[in-house]
Amino acid sequence: MAAAPRPRLRLSRTTVAILLVCGAVAGGGRWYVSRAESAQVASAREAKSGSPFKVFATIQELMDSTVDPAADGVWDSVAVISTEAGVEKREPRTPEEWQEVRRHALTLLEAMNLVVMEGRHAAPPGAQPKLGELDPKQIDVLIRANKPSFAAFADDVRATTLEALAAIDKRDVKALVVAGGKIDQACEGCHVTFWYPESAAPR
Ligand code: HEC
Structure with missing residues (x-):
């Protein structure tokens, strides 16, 4: 009695094995096709925009979220504060404090790459300029017409931040x-050129 079910068992194992192989080939094939397809879609998208980068924030938001806090981190690390209690000299002292300033300098350096990225608008739709400031749409036009100059100002920030990094x-x-x-x-050089040229007082 024990011998009878054995061939059936073997057969079904073979069937399972065949099914598994078929499944793997079919599934693998499908996986390969979908990978190829998605690579095609991705490269088509890249070809269309000409860049693998995606822009989310406006210049205004990037200034507020990244550039300004990073610059403050560098500037505020050194200060002479006079109070009634006397003069406090603030400067980085411990390795951790120096490391903290260094992080801000690096963020500022790299943030300048973000600022000059193609396709970034000056401000979100509907943003209102304050007195003396250009309308964000005017800023967009100005930047597009003067890309090398805009990039050169970002480079000035990089060069001076590199000096800070060396220090x-x-x-x-x-x-x-x-x-x-x-x-x-x-x-300031970039701001008086692209943000508030009318209120730029001669220095
Ligand atoms: C390459 C040009 C450029 C450089 C360099 C630059 N900025 Fe700006 N920044 C702009 C423009 C353009 C705006 C105005 C965006 C708008 O409001 O339409 C702006 C706006 C700002 C604002 C206002 C953001 C807000 O929330 O309204 C701050 C703060 C600021 N920048 C800080 C800085 C600091 C600090 C640095 C230097 C470490 C710097 N920026 C360097 C172009 C630049």
Whole structure:
């Protein structure tokens, strides 16, 4: 009695094995096709936009969320604060404090790559300029017409931030203060050209 079911069992095992192989081939084939398809879709999309990057934030939002906090992190790391209690000299002292300033400098450096990315608008739709500021739509036009100049201002921020980075790596507080002042001027250069040219007072 025990011998009778054995061939059936073997047969069904073979069937299962065949089915598994078929399934793997069919499934694998489908997987391959869908991978190829999605690669095609992705490359078509890239070809259309010419870039693998995707832009989400406007320049205004990038300034507010990334550029300004990073610059503040560099500037605020060194300060002389006078109070009734006396003069407090704030500067990075521990390795952790220097590391913190360094993070901000790196963020600022890389943020300039984001600022000059193709297709980024000045501000969200409906944003209202304040007195003396250009309308964001005008800023868009201005940037598009003067891309090299816009990029050069971002490069000024990079160059001055690299000076700050060198000062940070040398633990040189004085040099960091000097570089901080230069970063500020670099920011201002772009702002008086692209953001509020009418209110730019001659220096
Ligand atoms: C390459 C040009 C460029 C550089 C460099 C630049 N900015 Fe800006 N920034 C702009 C433009 C353009 C706007 C105005 C966007 C708008 O409101 O339409 C702006 C706006 C701002 C705002 C206002 C954001 C808000 O919420 O309204 C702040 C703050 C700011 N920038 C800080 C900085 C700081 C700090 C630096 C330097 C570390 C800097 N920016 C460097 C182009 C630049």
